[in-house]
Amino acid sequence: MPAGRRGPAAQSARRPPPLLPLLLLCVLGAPRAGSGAHTAVISPQDPTLLIGSSLQATCSVHGDPPGATAEGLYWTLNGRRLPPELSRVLNTSTLALALANLNGSRQQSGDNLVCHARDGSILAGSCLYVGLPPEKPFNISCWSKNMKDLTCRWTPGAHGETFLHTNYSLKYKLRWYGQDNTCEEYHTVGPHSCHIPKDLALFTPYEIWVEATNRLGSARSDVLTLDILDVVTTDPPPDVHVSRVGGLEDQLSVRWVSPPALKDFLFQAKYQIRYRVEDSVDWKVVDDVSNQTSCRLAGLKPGTVYFVQVRCNPFGIYGSKKAGIWSEWSHPTAASTPRSERPGPGGGACEPRGGEPSSGPVRRELKQFLGWLKKHAYCSNLSFRLYDQWRAWMQKSHKTRNQDEGILPSGRRGTARGPAR
């Protein structure tokens, strides 16, 4: 048996037709065949059924000349012909159909069950509504923007899949007096939400609940009780500015303005800041920023672009002891830390300044030395290139020195004198 209250009967009732000439109703109540004068009636018309249940239907033909036969009639469901073994001729003018273990309706307007004449023309149709009654909505949460309104969101029971159009209605009333009211502005922050724009009382609790109804029944959520003052949120802080702190390469200063909408309501505010480097998706949060409108971020990487956002929590409105609800984050603001002038540990590749060519063979011992350096030293970017450039420089300066001292390339002294080594 389905959960929730049993709603309207499974066989949906037809609405009473308006008062019109009977001839017009007879003409329009059953579709005529594409050719000939035969018509038919399917029973039941537009039934509502539970998933997994069975359906017995009939197609009764009548027309001119009388004695129209059920021979040759067949059924389709959503355009697909049904196997003949599901049908049987009840009498000369009636074809029956038995469907078992029905699946949920393919479209909300109903599955199209059609009775066809032998030539394929459509004699009659009926729409099946196969689904589930709604389950209890839950997880109602509400917030008030600057105490002016109330927006609530909820989760439909059974994740909302009933295969039938299910209507959700948010109801509210003052706890100790007043009548039930129905929210009217739906889908404001998602498919299961509603917005109450005005006429809300403060300092007194409201009761709020959600009713779900479809052709197979209805269900009601638990009641949420709240005071508007306990669920206040506000706008994100405006005018967020991020700037460098002089030449400090690992710091940025963040400044903002408190949200103006609540300035008259004697509240304290808490703020949160979050920041991330430009290429990252991971935010870091600074949590302990209470009632200030500036903050300094430290321990940042030099020469890096950071995105920063700020949000506000208006707690303590009119002396309320409860925390408010965090606002949305402000629009991201970006700034970069200054570049570092000196290479830090593990940073700053040891790059040669000039483009002096390198020369010299690979030396096994040097290779071992460089390997040891990588493991045990900070300046890990030494390379053979640097070493060869050093050698070239040494040779050049040795040559120059020899010339000064008058030493010939073979090592013999020449006439020039220079400082002795």
Next chain:
Amino acid sequence: MTQREGSLAPQADSSVSLLPHLEAKIRQTHSLAHLLTKYAEQLLQEYVQLQGDPFGLPGFSPPRLPVAGLSAPAPSHAGLPVHERLRLDAAALAALPPLLDVVRRRQAELNPRAPRLLRRLEDAARQARALGAAVEAVLAALGAVNRGPRAEPPAAAAAAAAAAASGVFPAKVLGLRVCGLYREWLSRTEGDLGQLLPGGPA
């Protein structure tokens, strides 16, 4: 009908100066009809999709339910004088809005989560009225008094409402019929106005 008969007839004396304005008006109305025909095609496609198969399947041939106060353009329509054709076009465009409203109300119950379809149906009613008024203005400018029989919109709408109340499947079929008639009459109006333009098809 020859092209000469279908095109603008030169008027006497000072009315000759009105011809460019009349031609501009006809051209404008023809463009509107052309645009609305495209919209009507989109409406029909969206409608059949939301009713579910077999409505969108090729070869789907539902019963052609009679719609009180409005029928499809007759095969003899093309052979009528252009003024008579435009009168019939205007009459059909006047009969369509209440029928489209009925279809929209029924679809609001059957497909409440289809705002685009509902909006298209609402727009279609408004657009039919606008085009009908424009065609009437062209007829008036041509000096043709609209003597043709008019559908009584309340009766047509009431009839459609009755059909809509009789069952979901017939309501779906009727909605398809109305959307189809809307497209047919828009296309017909576009063709009839096109014949009034210089160089229009015979």
